[in-house]
Amino acid sequence: MVSDKELAEFLFPEVKETIEDLERRFPPRKLPEGAEVTRFAPSPTGFLHTGSLFTDMIAYYVAKQSGGVYFFRLEDTDTKRTIPGAAGELIDQLFTFGLGHKEGYFVDGDKGDYGPYQQSKRADIYKVGIKYLVSIGRAYPDFCSSEDLEKIRKAQEESKVIPGYYGIYARDRNLSNDERVERIKKGEPWVIRFKSLSDHDRKMTFHDEIRGDLEIQENDIDVVIYKSDGLPTYHFAHVMDDHFMRTTLVSRGEEWIPSTPTHLELFSAFGWQPPKYAHLPVIMKLDHGNKRKLSKRKDPEAAVSYFLRQGYPVEGVKLYLMSIANSNFEEWCIENKKYILDGFKFSFDKMSLDGALFDLDKLAYFSKEAIAGMDIESFYGQVASYAKLYDPELEAKIELDPAYFKKILNIERDRPNPRKDYAKYGDILPLVAFFYDDEYARKKEAGLPFDPAFDRDFIKEFLNDIADNMAYGPDEATWWNSVKEIASRHGFATVNREYKANPSAFKGNMAAASSLMRVALTGSKDSPSMYEIISIMGKDRVHLRLQKALD
Numbered sequence: 001m002v003s004d005k006e007l008a009e010f011l012f013p014e015v016k017e018t019i020e021d022l023e024r025r026f027p028p029r030k031l032p033e034g035a036e037v038t039r040f041a042p043s044p045t046g047f048l049h050t051g052s053l054f055t056d057m058i059a060y061y062v063a064k065q066s067g068g069v070y071f072f073r074l075e076d077t078d079t080k081r082t083i084p085g086a087a088g089e090l091i092d093q094l095f096t097f098g099l100g101h102k103e104g105y106f107v108d109g110d111k112g113d114y115g116p117y118q119q120s121k122r123a124d125i126y127k128v129g130i131k132y133l134v135s136i137g138r139a140y141p142d143f144c145s146s147e148d149l150e151k152i153r154k155a156q157e158e159s160k161v162i163p164g165y166y167g168i169y170a171r172d173r174n175l176s177n178d179e180r181v182e183r184i185k186k187g188e189p190w191v192i193r194f195k196s197l198s199d200h201d202r203k204m205t206f207h208d209e210i211r212g213d214l215e216i217q218e219n220d221i222d223v224v225i226y227k228s229d230g231l232p233t234y235h236f237a238h239v240m241d242d243h244f245m246r247t248t249l250v251s252r253g254e255e256w257i258p259s260t261p262t263h264l265e266l267f268s269a270f271g272w273q274p275p276k277y278a279h280l281p282v283i284m285k286l287d288h289g290n291k292r293k294l295s296k297r298k299d300p301e302a303a304v305s306y307f308l309r310q311g312y313p314v315e316g317v318k319l320y321l322m323s324i325a326n327s328n329f330e331e332w333c334i335e336n337k338k339y340i341l342d343g344f345k346f347s348f349d350k351m352s353l354d355g356a357l358f359d360l361d362k363l364a365y366f367s368k369e370a371i372a373g374m375d376i377e378s379f380y381g382q383v384a385s386y387a388k389l390y391d392p393e394l395e396a397k398i399e400l401d402p403a404y405f406k407k408i409l410n411i412e413r414d415r416p417n418p419r420k421d422y423a424k425y426g427d428i429l430p431l432v433a434f435f436y437d438d439e440y441a442r443k444k445e446a447g448l449p450f451d452p453a454f455d456r457d458f459i460k461e462f463l464n465d466i467a468d469n470m471a472y473g474p475d476e477a478t479w480w481n482s483v484k485e486i487a488s489r490h491g492f493a494t495v496n497r498e499y500k501a502n503p504s505a506f507k508g509n510m511a512a513a514s515s516l517m518r519v520a521l522t523g524s525k526d527s528p529s530m531y532e533i534i535s536i537m538g539k540d541r542v543h544l545r546l547q548k549a550l551d
């Protein structure tokens, strides 16, 4: 009679290492009490999803705030779904968001002592674990073809029982080891399944860092842990990897809750202490009043690249995601009069469970705050790199005269209550286009929106006088006084009270006078501070625009 140990040897004669060897090869990390080891473990199957960025950010901050380690593992065991180049792009985006790792998988080679960090390169390590489970009778080869499995499923459907490969439906679970060896010798294809000792009629409890104690049905499916391509499935890889990479806290999407009993049973079969789990809520979207998952197909904001292409500041996106993560974050920002992540303590207890709602208005709010909080050099740097990557028109404008552009960006920023015009870098060009003569000429061609209450000759005379005689520089008060003086010459009331008392005695008030100037200078009725605009444009350009506005 073939024993379990002999069966294991027969299946994996090439595997010489033991679990004890792996324990020595990947010793526990030396970290202070309370330090968490977290990881981000994406599959390279497509673009970086907004929900994944959210998951990643939590793992990153939990490690950072606890003085622990955050590493990156590439989960590429599903080779059919792997998209070439996806991993590199994903990592670039994480770095762009300031959430890059120091340990883990990199396109040009791993960094760290717990690798390889790419699952497809860990086949040898997994086999040690698989061999061990077979040798203790907790895993077995299964010969079912997909047609056989389909037959089992149909029979279960007919007898209205829970579908799956378990208990009496686990066809090959009770084969003798002798028969197993014989069939393998004959060349029958096989996979390895975990032998579950659970019972779906029983409940088990596990602790989730966000949800507290969760009582759920045991999972008695004999899951496949080792596929015919020599690689494990997620369930097995998760257990082996997080054990030997010494992860202390697994934060992952809530879709993994139903599989957690299987994972815990696997940990216990090895006699290992499982990590802590935090199952994160899925990001939802309000669609015509109904909540639904953010969808790859329907919502452009489901892809992280959307934010980069639109030019949302990465800091704004992160602030926003933190506000989804912790309900008290926004309050904290207001109390501390600063919108920065550092200093805020993320906590799982404060995580809302009813599905975080994605809200573009809220994102815009946080992005404006993030931009307002940047110093001009980093703001300029960010805009310039955005323009280079995504906005050639803006790039051309910047290159025309970088110093001019920087001054434009800095309008009304150096003050306690800075302007918050921009939520994203893509908003900038339309708002500042008037500073550039070609864009201004286009507006002029379309017709400048002067108040029709004034006739053209009057406007022309007034603007000419302003152009020739207002004080350029030296400070806002002197400039404004000179404007008032000229306006008064042309019949405008310089004191609003006087205008209100007797409107027919005047051409208008100072708001009307400055509106004429504003339209002539910028081509529209709204603009930031005219004094700053004039200082930036310089006397020549301003003079020309005022003089030629009606030509």
Ligand code: GLU
Pocket (backbone or CB within 6 Å): 040, 041, 042, 043, 075, 238, 250, 251, 252, 253
């Ligand atoms: N590769 C899994 C996924 O992308 C990772 C889940 C986990 O973090 O354990 O969903």
